[in-house]
Amino acid sequence: MSDPALSPSGERRKRDFLTPLAITAVSLILTFFHLYTAGVSMLTAWIQRDIHLVLILIIVFLALPARRGGERNRATILDWVLIALALASGSYIVVNYQDIVQRLGAPNTADIVFGIIMIGLILEATRRATGWVLVIIAGTFLLYNFIGPYIPGLLGHKGYSVSRVVSQMYLTTEGIFGVPLGVSASYIFLFIFLTSMLEKLGMGDFLLRLAMALMGRFAGGPAKTAVLASGFMGSISGSAVANVVGTGTFTIPLMKRNGYKPHFAGAVEACASSGGQLMPPIMGAAAFIIAEFLGIPYINVVVAAIIPALLYYLCVLFGVHFEACRLGLTGLPREQLPNAWKVLREGGHFLIPLVVLVYFLAVLQYTPVRSGFYAIIAMFIVSFFNKETRINWSRFKEGAVAAAQNTCTVALACAAAGLVIGSINITGAGLKISSFIVALSAGTLWLALLMTAVVALIMGMGLPTTAAYIVTGTMAAPALIKLGVLPLAAHLFVFYFAIISAITPPVALAAYAAAGIAKDDPMRIGFTACKIGLAAFIVPFMFAYEPTLIAEGDFWHIAWAVLTAIIGVMALAGSTIGFVVRAASVPERAMLLAGSLMTLYPGIYTDIIGLILIALALGANIIKGKKLVGKVSAQSFIP
Template sequence: MVEHNKQEIDRHELMAKYDKESNFRTNLGSWGWVTLIIGTALTIFQLYTAYQGAKVSMVQGAIHLGAALSLVYLLYPIKSSMTKQRGVPWYDALLALMALFTNFYIVYNYEHLINEAIIFGFTAFDQIVATAGILLLLEATRRVVGLPIVIIAMVALLYGLFGNYIPIIGHAGYDWPTLATEMFFSSSSIFGTPIQISSTYIYLFLFFGVILVKTNIGQFFNDIALRLTGRYTGGTAKAAVAASGLQGMVNGSSVANTVGSGSFTIPMMKNAGFKPHFAAASEAAASTGGQIMPPIMGAAAFIMASYTGVPYSEIIVIALIPAILYFSGLFMGTHFEARKQGILGLAKEQLPKTKSLLKRIDLFAPLAIIIGFLLAGKTPTFAALFAIIVAFVISFFRKDTRMKMKEIINLLEEGARTALPVIAACATAGIIAGTVTTTGLGPKIAGGIIDLAQGQFFLVMFFTMIACIILGMGLPTTANYVVTASMAAPAILAFDVPVIAAHMFVFYFGIVADITPPVCLAAYAGAGIARANPMKSGVTAVKLAIAAFIIPYMFLSQPMLLLQGDANVWNVSVAIITAMLGMAAVSASLIGYYIKSLNRVERIVLIAGGLLLIYPNIAISLAGLVICAIVTVVQLLQNKTEKAKKQVS
């Protein structure tokens, strides 16, 4: 029991260190009742409107955001060093009350704000409320998400104010009353698409993820992954990749999933013989990749559906092939590392029993329901709500998943707590997206990238990739997609590519920022668990996740990998097979082991052949296949010679 408590403390300390959203007050005292009431009320409101139908978008968003911001001020102190102080200071209680007031002002004055104010102008008090609402949002976001997105939002506001003084990418400029009311009282900025999606779909899916964790259904995913892969070479690492991918798509946070899953998978990998930095890297890469794995994709796919006009049920199908290629690359990387280190699979008696898993197969029902309903064309709201109900009911069938009344109430509050960083990030990202839209900044940035690349498509892709990785550093998944889709995607869309391909491109590179040095928070969190070198873990994570840096170029060059254009069974099948072979070659080269250890020349030749194989063109892929075949023959002959020498000696 003591050891279990120590692990929980260590996990919380790691989360607080690398994940801003986990650095909350731990000793609320009597204020705990207030957060319990507000959090439970917010979750019940979301469940009720999911069943009964959402309110008008701005009213729904205002209730959603107001409750969330008040919780942020009650749970997150002004300085991270103050989390262990007892209670809530008077000024944070006042800020929480103001956050409720400014947002519920919209609820109670909705008709005035959308009718009278548009015709006769906003009153001075309207302008004061809008200003206070923006400032309260930015400060709450700083506390729960971090400074990077707040800085970007503030730069966006300054650009909106002083655009007339900025050369080349300038605009006419707005006065503060006009800008503030446009940001806070319209459905195109703070209460734009991101918060509208957050207040309907995203909250439900995050709550669904909380239920999976609290009822131990998530552990069932771990057991399935271990049973399927554990007996093979490097089976513990492969199980970690599979389990973390499954849980990461629901969790929506690379860092949170790395710590949550990693506390189980990383020690298991280390015990099997994997080096600490590799165990940390594979967990971080898999947890990050979970956000590109259909059907949930870390919740950002809901916003993508709105931005692109592509139905969500189609996006989860379109995203499947790239996700399969990504996780295939991870499996190959762990396989070659296991071969290199001589790490075998687990013994049969160490694996979960098939009979035991079959007895718990009903625990897979909630996820199966989501997938089935979405593919059947049902709305994400309906699919998530039904899956929540099923998961809740199933939890009562077993003692280890059954919850008491107190746990159910805490579950409702935990749902709200989990959603706070996403809600704050979506609202703040709305400021950025709104500024980009109202000032016409998006096309200007796109034009700048194209001019810098001198119209060369490959260079445009490369510069956009760099921009997305930089913008994605330190931002949650949903926020980094909103920012990159608003500021970087227009550069890609200037060329003749499908809209969904451009948005998937920026989505991928915004996400891999979590494992890309120097700001690779997921890798740092994994390194904290593994007691490994953080930077070494980050570099290794990039090697393992190399597919994420290659695949976006592939589907922009050949959109058939996203089932666009001339996609047919033959073309897609050939592209997938050659890409898999190429991924294996690239992974082997980066790990430094294929049939046997690779020397420097073999690694260079193999990575070149692998990249040619990955390029979706039959003639080029055949050339890559020949190159890889030559390296394979050389390795086989060397291996045969070495074995013969050992036998003679």
């Protein structure tokens, strides 16, 4: 009888055991590597990014199958070959670092061979992690380096050799190992590890219970709970789809039981989850890249995002409130709700690491790397405040694996985007495309903004938010800056539209995720989410024109802009839902919409006109409501 260990089934069992073990081992190496470089000694930028990328490539080839339908976490012989190539091409830089630097600009044959291998590995790993769209975009830009002489007009160029292109991509920090991958290798992993560990310790359940305790008793309480919980979770997770799945499995059925229609419940969750990437203190990974591109402290990006994020979530909250009033929905009984103080006593310590993070970023002005490191230390300490949340070796391993796998998409999006940026730098395409946008818009800012928004939405439909921002921002943001938009406002404009592509049909990933839970049509959910989150499509245009809404200006101007903008988003929600005190007529909805647009645009005259229009619409709505009540009361006495 044959030995089971040598049989196909025995071999399969051995492989199934080996691959998860390897994933855990590499994830732990990645975690300890980043903790060491953050807290003890950061390596040279190129070496740091190279090691980070190689470890990510290994995890992708171990965990993700080469073909659709393949089994995850089961590496094949091909995968092990790719892992060996990744180790070889990554080690080549570490071992020959000094020699490469000394002959910079004169690559030898080995440089080119290993560079081609690394580019191929990145494209294959990116395909597995994100799909074909980013691979096609990166491949197109790579091809553009060679076919420039055959392209007529503005986009044509002299063309470059394989040696020149590979050298740019592999042997400098202007290609694969550029700013985007640098951000991923420096501190994105730290923040993802922090949030992954907090989720493993139970922070997600704490935030959900806290949101339920705060919002559950109000009209349409489950929907308001979904908005608040998804905002909380999104601020630390930075992933719309993961946020929908994490909180939506609880909130969507609860909203449906409360009386909301399935498509509306799914839309609320999709909208609230997508906006989480706008929420400080831990926004989407692209926010860190904005700070690096502009050379400003990350806390500046956080501060600039506060008001637009507030307006976005207020618009969603007003929308679900007016819908609840329209349907006559009530809150949940008090006995079904958790006690807020009890929830805070049991899980309030989860908030301490975030407070530490903000303190080191905003007050002490530490770098994101050092601030994230101290927040992780605080997380380890506070985990022992409650015996049920203490970090043990098992939880640490689970958090490390989750963080490593959650980082793969971001890191590979950054590496592939580096191929795009490297190609743009070689060919000068960025300046050409920027000039093309300015020329096509005839120097008209609103038209350039509209074109940029459309491109960011289209890119975001097929790319992760980070990649969509990098690709669009690299090409379009300089054009907006050339037309007078502040640099931070221009990059935030692109970032916001890349984010809300998750709810924009036809490819609305957050809506598709919500549809599976709500059991309704994803397109219907997507269009409803766009209606609920309409402010997200308007506010970026407003702060591009007037940066008061991104906290640029003196206190009183900012305070007035915020107050009028809040009134504006309330009116906007009333207009889209068609209900304020009572059902709004068409003229009332039109006045609310016009008034909201006026107040969202900072300016004393537009604010006054907008407030007058909103007041007229509300007055008419209230008076008609009283007349209706009086009529009903009078009719009740008629025999």
